[in-house]
Amino acid sequence: MMQRGSWKLVALCGLVLFGSVAVLAAPTVVLNEVAWGGTAAGSQDEWIELRNCTGAAVDLTGWVLLIGETRIPLSVVAEGTVEVRASTIEANGFFLLERTDDTTVSDLTADLLYKGSLSNSGADLVLQDAAGNTVDQIVCGEAGWPAGCASSGSVPFATMERVDPVAMGDVWRTNDGLIACGLDAAGNKIVGTPRAANSATVNYMKDPRVQLLGPVAGTSACPVTVQWQAVDPDGSAAGLEISIFVRSAGAEDWTLVVEHLANQGSFGWDCSALPKGASYEVKVMATDRDRRIGSATSEAFTLR
Ligand SMILES: [Ca+2]
Ligand SMILES: [Ca+2]
Ligand SMILES: [Ca+2]
The missing domain is CATH 2.60.40.1260 (Lamin Tail domain)
Incomplete structure (x- = not known):
């Protein structure tokens, strides 16, 4: 096929x-x-x-x-x-x-x-x-x-x-x-x-669809640029709210970094207080007006 x-x-x-x-x-x-x-x-x-x-x-x-x-x-x-x-x-x-x-x-x-x-x-x-x-x-x-x-x-x-x-x-x-x-x-x-x-x-x-354009796997300088675009197949993209979460690679729980962002854009995650060489993942979550959720998660990347 x-x-x-x-x-x-x-x-x-x-x-x-x-x-x-x-x-x-x-x-x-x-x-x-x-x-x-x-x-x-x-x-x-x-x-x-x-x-x-x-x-x-x-x-x-x-x-x-x-x-x-x-x-x-x-x-x-x-x-x-x-x-x-x-x-x-x-x-x-x-x-x-x-x-x-x-x-x-x-x-x-x-x-x-x-x-x-x-x-x-x-x-x-x-x-x-x-x-x-x-x-x-x-x-x-x-x-x-x-x-x-x-x-x-x-x-x-x-x-x-x-x-x-x-x-x-x-x-x-x-x-x-x-x-x-x-x-x-x-x-x-x-x-x-x-x-x-x-x-x-x-x-x-019905669920929002999120495309995560960055960060990608490999190393990332601080601040880490998170870049995304999201659409809602049964609603307007302008009706979406974006939240960004991070966690240590492989950890259970996510930590909210920022919310109420637009469906498309980029955000600089300030990780200057975190140790170099540690690995993280980023999740971008979109919520539509019906409270339906879609998300995309990055590959693990290492801070340099
Ligand atoms: Ca039957
Ligand atoms: Ca929807
Ligand atoms: Ca069926």
């Missing part, structure tokens, strides 16, 4: 930089959400959501989802497929696969029922079209799931959600426990978004 080494023009805060960056191929149908931890009603109650990222319906006839060695044909009952209710995914729509039976997500009718399990330690999933081409994949059988929770964890039974396959590629977050829908087999609220926009996607479309 990634084409590396292509040249792209990147404009940053009036600077024009040439660099070799990864360019993502436009996604069509993606693996969008994985309930690998199951639900509160049962850890075996796993489900998977596909998303059509295009404005046209996609016919899934002949397509196959692979979970490790298990093949799940998306249009015929064979191998890992127990029942097929739909084999088309609507424009910008979702496709819900429930494991074993339709009570996994009890208030929604699955598009497909399958058998096969997702190990809590990770799995490789591959989505193939009718020609056998890989359309999307998750490779974490060895590395483990990048997001989501089992019965323990920050948000028990929260799903693993794709942030935005179009803009962000293969970036996953844990369902936030707030934006959620659906009921499990016991009538508990599902900590995920079956057949609906992911909490990660909704938040991405």
Whole structure:
């Protein structure tokens, strides 16, 4: 999916930089959400959501989802497929696969029922079209799931959600426990978004985005110049308030340095009282009018 080494023009805060960056191929149908931890009603109650990222319906006839060695044909009952209710995914729509039976997500009718399990330690999933081409994949059988929770964890039974396959590629977050829908087999609220926009996607479309242009890794003279720009995808940049925090590299807590700054600018952090040779990190945090927060953290840098 990634084409590396292509040249792209990147404009940053009036600077024009040439660099070799990864360019993502436009996604069509993606693996969008994985309930690998199951639900509160049962850890075996796993489900998977596909998303059509295009404005046209996609016919899934002949397509196959692979979970490790298990093949799940998306249009015929064979191998890992127990029942097929739909084999088309609507424009910008979702496709819900429930494991074993339709009570996994009890208030929604699955598009497909399958058998096969997702190990809590990770799995490789591959989505193939009718020609056998890989359309999307998750490779974490060895590395483990990048997001989501089992019965323990920050948000028990929260799903693993794709942030935005179009803009962000293969970036996953844990369902936030707030934006959620659906009921499990016991009538508990599902900590995920079956057949609906992911909490990660909704938040991405509302949270401020911060670009930290300095300081960069290496050494920095005092005062340290902190430079940033921030935007709000669903609001005006002028409505953002910027706060700057610092901490010793790797420390737990941040210390507020300054607040109420504009969405774009620079600030000289006076660190003259601090020892030379010590390493620090800077965080620039933007808060919008809805009190939504976005931030960016620098690499560690050393005072000289
Ligand atoms: Ca169901
Ligand atoms: Ca979803
Ligand atoms: Ca916002």
